[in-house]
Structures are given as structure tokens and as C-alpha cells.
Amino acid sequence: MTDLTTLEADLSAQVAAAPDVAALEALRVAALGKSGSISGLLKTLGSMSPDERREAGPAINGLRDRVAAALGERKAALEAAELDARLAAETLDLTLPAPPRRKGSVHPTMQVQDEMISIFAEMGFAVAEGPDIETDFNNFTALNFPEKHPAREMHDTFFFNPGPDGERKLLRTHTSPVQVRAMQRTNEKPAAPWIATTIEPPIRIVVPGRTYRCDSDATHSPMFHQMEGLVIDKGIHMGHLKWTLETFIARFFEVEGVVSRFRPHHFPFTEPSAEMDIGCDRSGGEIRIGTGSDWLEILGCGMVHPNVLRLCGIDPDVYQGFAFGLGIDRLGMLKYGMPDLRDMFEGDTRWLRHYGFSAFAAPNPATGLS
Ligand code: 2NL
Numbered sequence: 395m396t397d398l399t400t401l402e403a404d405l406s407a408q409v410a411a412a413p414d415v416a417a418l419e420a421l422r423v424a425a426l427g428k429s430g431s432i433s434g435l436l437k438t439l440g441s442m443s444p445d446e447r448r449e450a451g452p453a454i455n456g457l458r459d460r461v462a463a464a465l466g467e468r469k470a471a472l473e474a475a476e477l478d479a480r481l482a483a484e485t486l487d488l489t490l491p492a493p494p495r496r497k498g499s500v501h502p503t504m505q506v507q508d509e510m511i512s513i514f515a516e517m518g519f520a521v522a523e524g525p526d527i528e529t530d531f532n533n534f535t536a537l538n539f540p541e542k543h544p545a546r547e548m549h550d551t552f553f554f555n556p557g558p559d560g561e562r563k564l565l566r567t568h569t570s571p572v573q574v575r576a577m578q579r580t581n582e583k584p585a586a587p588w589i590a591t592t593i594e595p596p597i598r599i600v601v602p603g604r605t606y607r608c609d610s611d612a613t614h615s616p617m618f619h620q621m622e623g624l625v626i627d628k629g630i631h632m633g634h635l636k637w638t639l640e641t642f643i644a645r646f647f648e649v650e651g652v653v654s655r656f657r658p659h660h661f662p663f664t665e666p667s668a669e670m671d672i673g674c675d676r677s678g679g680e681i682r683i684g685t686g687s688d689w690l691e692i693l694g695c696g697m698v699h700p701n702v703l704r705l706c707g708i709d710p711d712v713y714q715g716f717a718f719g720l721g722i723d724r725l726g727m728l729k730y731g732m733p734d735l736r737d738m739f740e741g742d743t744r745w746l747r748h749y750g751f752s753a754f755a756a757p758n759p760a761t762g763l764s
Pocket of ligand 1: 570571573574622624661663664693694695696697698699702717718719720721
């Protein structure tokens with residue numbers, strides 16, 4: 395019994411003197427662990443006579459419980475002291491500014507698209523949209539493409555496999571099919587005689603959207619963004635087209651007196667057709683718009699071909715129209731100085747942080763475009 399008393403006195407002194415939680419844990423293992431001193435005593439109970447065990451059992455178990463309780467109390471006290479010491483030593487500066495949150499940004503293409511829309515909206519154009527997957531008729535046939543035109547070849551256009559009816563759908567190569575749909579709608583019969591058709595000409599629409607061609611280098615991406623415009627009314631002529639595009643260009647590039655010229659060109663869907671160049675200066679290694687004596691091609695345009703009007707159900711002897719098409723990404727690269735078209739669709743967040751726009755900088759003709 396004196397053994398037990400000495401052991402308990404020893405352990406109590408060591409527990410009281412344990413300087414930290416780690417030392418206390420070492421003590422617990424030494425006393426109550428698998429091969430600890432008290433565990434060793436408990437093991438001796440098995441080889442005792444019943445009389446010896448009746449006396450030693452409660453004594454050893456009591457010792458174990460008291461030591462365990464002492465360890466627990468000391469642990470709580472040490473932990474409380476450690477917390478007090480940390481609270482006294484550490485300070486929390488609540489006046490420190492919070493780390494900045496990463497904000498998303500508006501992709502330059504979408505910013506430029508909104509800039510363009512805001513300019514054309516002010517001129518009275520509505521925005522029309524349509525599907526990316528189109529029929530061969532809407533993308534080519536209705537636009538007066540000859541049956542053997544190279545743009546119809548596999549290497550220019552992404553075709554889907556033919557459907558059960560043999561029809562071969564495609565990814566639109568321009569947004570023109572949306573204008574085709576708009577013109578076709580002017581022929582819709584009203585659902586009942588007392589319902590007015592509201593889609594009679596004049597048509598004044600711009601059509602922004604994704605377009606697709608099998609093409610990939612520094613200035614071509616298999617997916618790019620286009621905006622086309624279409625005006626159909628009685629007596630529409632090249633003068634309307636020229637004023638519209640000159641006004642657009644001056645507002646888009648935000649420079650006074652930007653000069654432009656129409657160069658004769660060929661598109662199957664317009665006659666006459668032209669490409670529009672604007673005056674620029676290439677001398678400094680970069681392109682500056684509005685000064686200099688160089689020319690930069692920026693868009694294609696023309697008077698809607700009579701065949702196209704007819705194929706879309708509009709009588710060319712009554713209505714005329716002009717149309718134009720431009721690359722949104724390309725014009726954005728020019729305006730904001732982005733060198734490689736492919737970077738625009740990489741999804742690199744560093745590029746997006748650099749070239750992106752604040753969501754609060756929505757283009758607006760009254761407060762400025764960018
Ligand atoms: C270009 C040329 C152009 C059109 C697109 C058009 C649409 C219809 C009828 C007639 Cl439905 N024309 N669109 C006209 C001329 C040029 O785009 O170089 N785009 C990047």
C-alpha cells in the first residue's frame with residue numbers, strides 16, 4: 395500500500411509541475427498508457443488471490459481515477475493559461491482594410507458589341523438575334539451563293555452530319571441568316587384577319603452574334619463575332635448606306651473628321667458591293683485612326699441583291715435595302731490595341747483583367763462609350 399501512496403504522491407507532484415500540455419500528455423502516457431505504471435498495477439490483479447484482489451482492486455482503481463481526474467484538471471488549467479497568454483500577446487487590428495475581392499470583368503468583345511449597339515440604337519436600329527445552327531438555305535441559298543461557291547466547301551464551313559431527311563445543318567458562317575429570317579417574316583400571314591402584321595418594312599436591324607469558319611491564325615479564329623446591319627424600305631440607296639457607316643465610324647472611334655472611302659468589291663448577296671476603308675497612320679509601328687495617309691479596311695457592305703430580296707419574299711421593284719457586315723472582335727482589337735485575336739478566346743484571367751471592362755462602364759451615347 396505504501397507503494398501506491400508513494401506512486402500517487404509522485405504522480406500528483408509531477409502533474410502539478412507539468413509546464414505545458416505536451417509534458418502533461420507524456421505523463422498521462424507514462425501512467426495510464428498501455429505500458430504505463432498504473433496500467434501495470436491493474437494487470438497484477440489477475441494473478442492475485444480473491445482476498446488480495448478485494449483489497450488491492452478498489453485501491454488501484456481509485457488511484458487510476460484520481461490520477462486521471464488530476465490530469466484532466468491540470469490540462470484545463472494549462473489550456474486556459476495558454477489562451478490567456480495568447481490573448482495578452484496578440485492584438486487584432488480591426489482598422490486594417492479587408493483584402494480586395496477579385497472582381498470579374500466584361501469581355502472586350504461584349505463591351506465593343508454594346509458600344510456598337512448603342513450607336514446604332516440611337517440611329518433607330520433594333521437588335522435581332524437568331525440561332526447559331528442554321529440551314530444551308532438561310533446561310534447560303536437565300537443569300538444568292540451559287541451552288542458551287544467555295545464558301546460552301548467543307549474546308550470553309552462546319553457542317554453537321556445530314557439528318558434523317560438528308561438535310562445538312564451547319565454552323566452559320568455569318569449572321570446574315572438572321573436578316574433572312576427577318577425578311578421572310580414580312581410575308582407571314584396574320585393568324586386571323588383582325589390581327590395586324592407588325593413586321594412590314596421598313597426593317598432596320600443590327601444583328602450581333604457568334605459566327606464560325608474553318609480558319610485559325612493570328613487574325614482568324616474558328617469562332618468569331620460579327621455584326622451585320624440591314625435596312626429595307628422604299629427608295630433606299632447608297633447615300634443612306636454611306637451616311638450610316640460614316641456616322642457609325644466617327645462615333646465608334648471617337649475621332650473627329652475620320653476620312654473613309656468605298657472600294658468596289660464583290661459579295662454574292664449585294665450589288666453593288668463595296669469595302670469601306672478608313673484613313674489611318676501606320677508609321678509608329680501601331681495603327682492610329684483619324685490621321686495619316688494610309689488606309690485600313692474595316693467592313694464590307696452594299697445594296698441588297700434583288701435575288702436575295704426575291705428569295706426572302708420581298709419585291710425588289712417595291713423595296714430596296716442596304717446591308718453591311720463587320721467583325722466585332724477585329725474592330726475591338728483596333729480600338730483597344732489587342733494584338734492577337736486568339737488571346738480573346740483563351741479565357742486567360744490575366745488577359746481578361748488587363749483588357750476587360752468594369753460592369754459599371756456600360757456604353758451609352760450620352761455618357762460616353764468607354
Ligand atoms: C464582311 C462583309 C457583309 C452583308 C454582309 C448582307 C445580309 C443580307 C443581305 C445582304 Cl441578309 N447582305 N450582309 C452585306 C455586305 C457585306 O459583310 O466583310 N463582313 C465581315
